[in-house]
Amino acid sequence: MPDLHDLFSHAIGAAPEFDAVAVRRVVARRRRRRLIGAAAFVAIVVATGSTVVATSRHHDQRVLIAPPDGGTTSTMPTTTTGPPGRLGYPTLDTHPEAFRGFGKLAYPSDRALVILDGTGAAPRSVSLPAPAERVRWSPDGAWLAVQTHSDPDAANGRGELLVMKADATGLVRVPVSTAPSDWEWSPTRDVLAVVDEGPTSRNGSITVFAAPDFAAPAAKPIPAEFPFGFLAWSPDGSQFVFKTYTAKAPFVDQLWTVDQSGCPPACGGSPREVPVGIRPKSQSDLGFLFAGWSGDGRRLLLWLDIAHSGSSVMDGLAVESITLDGTSKSELPRMLVKPSWTATVAGTSQAVIAVGGDRLWDSHRQLDSCDLETGACTPLVVNPGPTIDPAVSPDGQRLAYVATDPVVFANNDELPPKSSIRWSRSRRLVVASLDNQNPQVVVTDGVVAPRWAGDGRHLVFWRAGYLWLVDADRPEPVAIAGQLAPRLDDFGFGAFEQSPYILPGDDVWNTIAWLP
């Protein structure tokens, strides 16, 4: 019988030889960068009369600098405030009272969860057993679900799903056998569907929990063959869909639906396969990823996942719009795999989509108005610079988006490139009618991911480590929450919006829950 060490060695095969030339080059480049960075840092501090408030080795990222008058500023710094490749956000006063009447907000901060209850009261900080990774309100705002970090340092090694009341009392650990792969609240009832891949990843299930008892399943778990892809409730809450993969070639993705129209009390049930009608043509491997629902809830949007290739995902995929009976489908243009870049119009089959592929941020992107039934798209906002982050107001009357300057990507050797920082700072919030008439710049200087409030007049967006609220008709943005945990790019050298790449999963709303 072979020894485990021998099996490991055999499994690894031959290791590449140590490349001294490459490592020597890396070390020399870093040494040069540190010298230049230190000189630039000293020059900026001296030239501006600023005071170094704190340096943090947390993620080796943040250098906080106060302006000369010791006060605060409402904009991002006019230059990088540290060595090249590091961006310091100024610390700001926040005004949670301005958020009164705009719903409920929750976001993670280290090992705590910060909750704004919408009454204008000061934020409440709730300690968690491990850092929160994802937070979502139940549809009526009575409950809050939190997944802790799937992190080796987390309490149980893999993270867990917690549910608590809106006032942060009554915390319950949702009983699943491993850290849940995915989970979603029903959009209409306080019902939670949780994917449990099981201890061996071959005997998983989907379990439904219903308020007020999240410590016990509301029904017998729904067995499902895994590996698992995604889970998503339909907008009317009558069913949820999920995807599984076949475990061997030709790697066919399958879509399933489970009727939940009687839940509670009749939760769970048997999965029924949805005839997606997406089959490989010349390629042997073609799958799909969940992109969203149409605003009328009749069509499901799926990205065509060519060859299940991570590279293809990075450069964007075409979208297929299908009905759940498989009788109708249409194909939409290629876009990056970012669900937030499709803004549907409530109650209709219309959507505004940020189209355009390629992973670098200086690639052309524009907003198209698309009919999800026919697949017909017409250009709606075409600027010299990339136009992204569309959001349609709940009444379907107004469109918000982020316009940017056409800054050309330069100097791949510098992370993040200065050109990338310039592009990031050119992000500005524009509000117009749904057909882009009378566009107005509402906020400048680094706006990310605007979302509409329920009144169709105010927006919340991310800028420089804070959440801001702005009245589109009287644009005086107010910082309402922050600082949020640093969001780093994939290279670990700067903030995410400075990354040379636009990463599919990097959405600031992934970790923030807002129930307008």
Added chain:
Amino acid sequence: MREPDGVVDLCSRLQPAVYGALLLYCGSRDTAEELTQETLARVWEHWSEVTTMEQPDQWALRVAFNLAKSTFRRRKVAQSSHRLLSDSSMITDADPSSGLVLRAAVATLPPRQRAAIVLRFFNDLSVFDTARALDCAPGTVKALTSQAIAGLRARLGAVAFALEERDA
């Protein structure tokens, strides 16, 4: 730039151990190569401290695992993690002698179990040294290793293996 005496020799010696551990932990040759280079660059950059260490190999392994954890944390998006799991499950029906089976099985273990079993049975660290590398108690290492072995046996089925532990 004048390179310090001995740094190339040490890095050359560390390369297979670090690369192998990272390949088992990450499941991807590209990622393992990238992180191995980064680990050895850190060794080079901290050479003055490394030369004073009693066990630079363990320090390098600790750096390697920390880099791997940071990388996965940064890259963690739901779809990609599902994809990783999916990919590793896909090859479990392959020829056991290819080594892919074992790597796929290791890849399905939780991260801490994966790190513990790789350090114990590939890098041949003792329980105590593994605990130092993972910054946890020796008892935790024993528990993680035991769970990992049980997990591997469940996943590998017919592929039996023996364990030659350096200590209990």
